[in-house]
Amino acid sequence: MTNAENRLESAVRAARAGSEIAAEGFREEITVETKSNKTDVVTEFDRRSQRRVIEEIRDEFPDDVIVGEEEDALREVPEEGDVWIIDPIDGTNNFVRGIPLWATSVAAVRDGETVAAANVCPALGDTYTADANGASLNGEEMTVSHRTDPETFTVCPTLWWDFDRREEYAATVEGIVKRFGDMRRFGCAQIVLGMVADGALEGVVSNIVPNPWDTVAGVFMIRQADGTVTDIHGEPWTTRSRGLVASNGEAHDEVLAAARDAEPYFDK
Template sequence: MTVPDDASHDGRAAVAEAAAAAGAAVAGEHFRRGIDVERKGGKTNVVTEADRESQRRVIERIRETYPDDAVVGEEEDERKTVPEEGAAWVIDPIDGTNNYVRDIRAFATAVAAVVDGEPVAAATALPAMDDVYLADGSATYRNGTEVTASARTDPETAAVSPTVWWDFDARDEYARACTEVVERFGDMRRFGSAQVTLAMVADGSLDGTITNVRCNPWDTVAGVHMVRAAGGTVTDLDGEPWRHDSRGLVASNGHLHDEVLAAARAIESGGD
């Protein structure tokens, strides 16, 4: 394994937090200010200049300390895959842009540090909610206070979220995901931002989240690290530990993982 200069990764956690805060400040400055909206392809895949400006600010902050690390970013010409060797940063400047352009507060700037393909630190800043999540190698914090995944063991008391996005040619899978959640668990939430959703699993506000699609790393890596550092469990559809290139993502408080995983698997099987 390639070991960076700060073997404990404390330095990377601090930079992740500072970079996420810098990017979130840009997003917050433009929020509800009538910013122009562009489409990257598809009717719901939108982007704004705030996304691009936020990503540039995040990268600038990272480069001050780690000028040679690879950067994986959603916008512009940054690389789109996580390298299997060496140190890298995975950035989503505004996760939940559809919320952002609708003036909904559930959006975030997410920054994860990875080494040899595995996350070692992450931060997610929600500027419109005044929340900042940070995960180092041992714990997850919200606004400086340690948080943990929930302790619920009864599915009928649990709240679970379908997350990421099913395009118009997969709306049957979207419908099955919702059906599985409402038939198996106490209630369903959907926030329109995978990173916000994963942060809520990490702090116990949600008990799980599911998708069967292959997720983009910028939508997921930071939040996955937070859930794990908070004592939760994150796997693929086969129940194997989730990686940045896995198909499907199943995150839970750990106690309910078998039921959450069963719900995710049923999305493609039609509940059979």
């Protein structure tokens, strides 16, 4: 077994372990706390799930760096070395409302490049994975949609625009509605990125700076499924990019244009 294959198995195992902890609190009476604002919520199950994921990783890779959303995990991805990026519950707002669209995400990165990723969605019964050999959903190979006509595309705005950035949010939605056949919003970045990888969506757009735990695993899956992911400027997306524009690659410029409709309202 190669090191990369070992890391995929470890990512899946850690994500499943964390998701099992999170699932204990799903649709139960739990305490919901706020962090930076009224829509930035957290629960004890976020914290417990992250601790469980970290335990699994530390058992095999005690010296690797861990980047995560909760508690005292590192927040930025180092450019060198072996790194694990984790989100114990991506889509906590869905989680606390009893909506089954949430995931436990684990990605393995080496010298700034993702080598393996797993997004486990226990309430859906779905597991998205990717490594050097490609991307899969529940063990079946994923590939992006082959649609070429933007008027048949379904595109999703993702991540979150706070109350002082609603003009950008509205402009993004308008940009999607006027260009494409339909729009969806699901409230879980990792799941919607997986949907692009699996061909359920043709595009995902945002003009803000995303967190690595919300994006790295899903971006890797899209690329391994032959899709395209750039920043707001059309350059290849990295963890230091502003904006995230993902597509099946068939009309990426049009998807990018929808994301850029928010730019006149962006406070530079």
